Amino acid sequence: MAESGSKIEEDDEVPGRVKEHLCQPCLSKDKQTVADKFCSTCNEFQCNDCSNVHNVLAILKNHKLVGVKEADVASISFETKALDLCDEHQRSLEFFCEDEKKLCCSKCAIVNHRKCHSVVEIEKIAEKITSPISTLGEKLKEAKEAAESVARQICSSKDQLAQDIKEIQVKIRQMRDEVMNMFVDLEDSVNKRAEIMQKETLRYLTKKQTQNEKHLADVTKCLETIENIFKNGTPVQKYIAERKMESKVNALCRNIKEECQRLENVNISFQFDDTIKLPPLPVNEYVPGQLQFKFHHQGEVNSVNMMMKLTPVSAIILKKSENDTDLPLYTGIDFLPDGRLVAVDNTNKKCLVYNDKLEKEGSYQLSYIPLSVVVVSEEEIAITQGVGYNIEFLHVSKCNEITPRRTYKVNTIYYCICLKDDRHFVVGTCGKPRPVRIVSLTGEESDFGVNFPNKSYPVDTSDSTYIKSSDKVVITDKVEHTVYIYDIKTDTRVVVKDDQIQEPCGVAVGPSDTILVCSSKTKTVVQISQRGQILSSYKIDMDYLYKLCVSRDKSFFVVTSNCVENSKMQKFKIST
Structure with missing residues (x-):
């Protein structure tokens, strides 16, 4: 209990002077009255008038009243900083209302909790319950240590x-x-x-x-x-x-x-x-x-124009054949060195070969769901799988016959794949924090030395390719409508955002090592420089542009769509 009722403190004792205490209930009414009694239960000094309430109220009859001179001052000298006082009435807290889970003084018990069924004296509860002070102290110590740790961390961060x-x-x-x-x-x-x-x-x-x-x-x-x-x-x-x-x-x-x-x-x-x-x-x-x-002789020499021009060559509608279970969806396409095209049909588990006029020349039934395809050499291709962590190599003969060669086990699903050099692929991951990785032609996996953002791409939300001449990786983000160009040598990136790029899907390296991106929502193929400049944009008569690939000599490219109805594949001639 606070010693606000003491008129003369112990440090102020003078020989021959009698120590006096003031009535604390009177003090709460801004009235100074010398105390005559001390209630050890209320833990208050009270005058005779205020102490008479103990004789009136039955609930207070068990309180122990003694004269001021008989009071054990030592027992009340502890400074509680008013924790034991009622916030409303500034009286000692004596009761606990179990109905409303509130501490209350005698006045609160009479006025505010008379209708409550269980109002218990704190003294009786305290005798039965082990003091939680030690637990609170431990919690406070932990909080203090945490706060000090925060303070140290903030200082460290500033430094x-x-x-x-x-x-x-x-x-x-x-x-x-x-x-x-x-x-x-x-x-x-x-x-x-x-x-x-x-x-x-x-x-x-x-x-x-x-x-x-x-x-x-x-x-x-x-x-x-x-x-x-x-x-x-x-x-x-x-x-x-x-x-x-x-x-x-x-x-x-x-x-x-x-x-x-x-x-x-x-x-x-x-x-x-x-x-x-x-x-x-x-x-x-x-x-x-x-x-x-x-x-x-005369005039000036013009610089090379990197902007490309497209001329339609041929187009086909991707229809369901007799032995197909669903409409075809080509999730991977690539050019063979002789100009033929290989494609993988995700929905029907097929690998197909087309001639330079987009006429189907060969087909092979796969035992797995294919995701992407890349041409490895004149007569060899590699396919990534949607179920089972494998990369399968197949042989494509000049007569358009497709036969399996070998399969390598990998540690994750690779949604897209392209060549890095004669011995390695660059692959795009699904649901992994590193969006692209390196896989050797023998199945060994490694990472680029680049600080990619800790972001994973679900299936069908990103595509990637690699620019060999400048050692750069290009990643499309369909959700963010963004194209990222990562420079592996300098560990820097260029972020390309433009109104012409909406829901970018497929990406490939075009003429003069520029970047071609399928902008699905705008139905355009956008040409971007390696510095992120939009060079040109071409409207394509197709809904939901999806995947594209460019021939080895950069003179042709093919684009496919991802459309439930009227899915197409078109071929264009590139000129500059």
């Missing part, structure tokens, strides 16, 4: 943030120095190459100049001879000279005319590429630009 910013600044300065050094090396390298070209060109021009000077001397000599003969010679001499020198003059004129026709302007220039590859690549392995040395 780490400051350290990260310093490291970024250091990294930028290092990159700046490396870039400056790279350009110094670049300048030296280009100057050396330019000097070599200049020497070679000067030899060439000097040779042409020597020939021209010889022709000029011959013409001058012949002209002097003819003018002298025609001025001083006889008619006979003139005739002889004309006949004799005619062939020589004609030859000289012809040579000089040819020289005039071959006359060239010579210049040398240096043009930076759109993308400059920075260190750690040394400049002698990659110069971020192209040194151009050209002879031209």
Whole structure:
């Protein structure tokens, strides 16, 4: 109980002075009255008037009242910080209402809980129940430790943030120095190459100049001879000279005319590429630009136009055949080196071969649900499976016969597959935190050294491909309407979001190593540069564009649809 009722504290004791206490119920009414009694049950000093209530109310008759002088001050000296007082009446808490689960003072018990069935004295409950203070203390200690841990973590985060910013600044300065050094090396390298070209060109021009000077001397000599003969010679001499020198003059004129026709302007220039590859690549392995040395008669040399043009070649409607159980759905397509097309039918468990006119030439019944297909060599393909973690290799003969070769066990389902190099695939995963992985042609699995976001893609929500020339992985996100271009060498990515890209599905590498994406919702094939720039967009007369593939020479591509009715497959010729 709080000692707010003490008029004179122990520290203030003076010899001969009597210690007085004030009535606490009176204090709650802003009235100061000297206490005459102490109720050990109420744990209060009370005056005679206030203590008389114990004789009136039966519920208070068992309380122990003693005189102030007889009170054990030591037993009431503990500072409870008013925890034992009623918040409403500032009286000692004496009862617990089990009906409403509330602590209450004597006034609360009379006024607010008279209709409750079980109002019990706290003293009786406390005698029966083991004190929970130790449990609360343990909880508070744990909470304190947790709060201190949070405080330490926050301080650590602040320190780490400051350290990260310093490291970024250091990294930028290092990159700046490396870039400056790279350009110094670049300048030296280009100057050396330019000097070599200049020497070679000067030899060439000097040779042409020597020939021209010889022709000029011959013409001058012949002209002097003819003018002298025609001025001083006889008619006979003139005739002889004309006949004799005619062939020589004609030859000289012809040579000089040819020289005039071959006359060239010579210049040398240096043009930076759109993308400059920075260190750690040394400049002698990659110069971020192209040194151009050209002879031209007139006008300027135009840069290569990366934008492509499409010309429809053929189209077919994918219909259900006699032995099919459902309408076909081609979840994987790829070109064989000779121009034929292989496709896998997911719904009917088939592998099919088409000629260059999209005429069906061969079919093979599979024992599993195929997901994707990739051409490995001239007569070999690989198929990923939807049930069972396998990659199966099949042989496709020139006569369009398909036969199984071997099967490798893998650790997950791979929804899409493409070639990385002669010995490895790049595969897209289903429901795994790493969206793409590497699988060797012998079934060994590994990961790219890239910090991919911890995101998994369910079946039919993403596709991927690989750009061999620049070591980049491209991933489509159908739900987020986004295309991601990951640079494996630098562990960076380009995020492509555009109104022309809606529900992107299939993706493939197109001409000039640009990226072709099926935008299902907009019914377009979108061409994207490796820097993420939208180069072109082509409307395709198909609903729900789904998968596409590009021929080895980048001159054709085929696109399929995922439509319940009127599913199609179309072939286009690519030109730039």
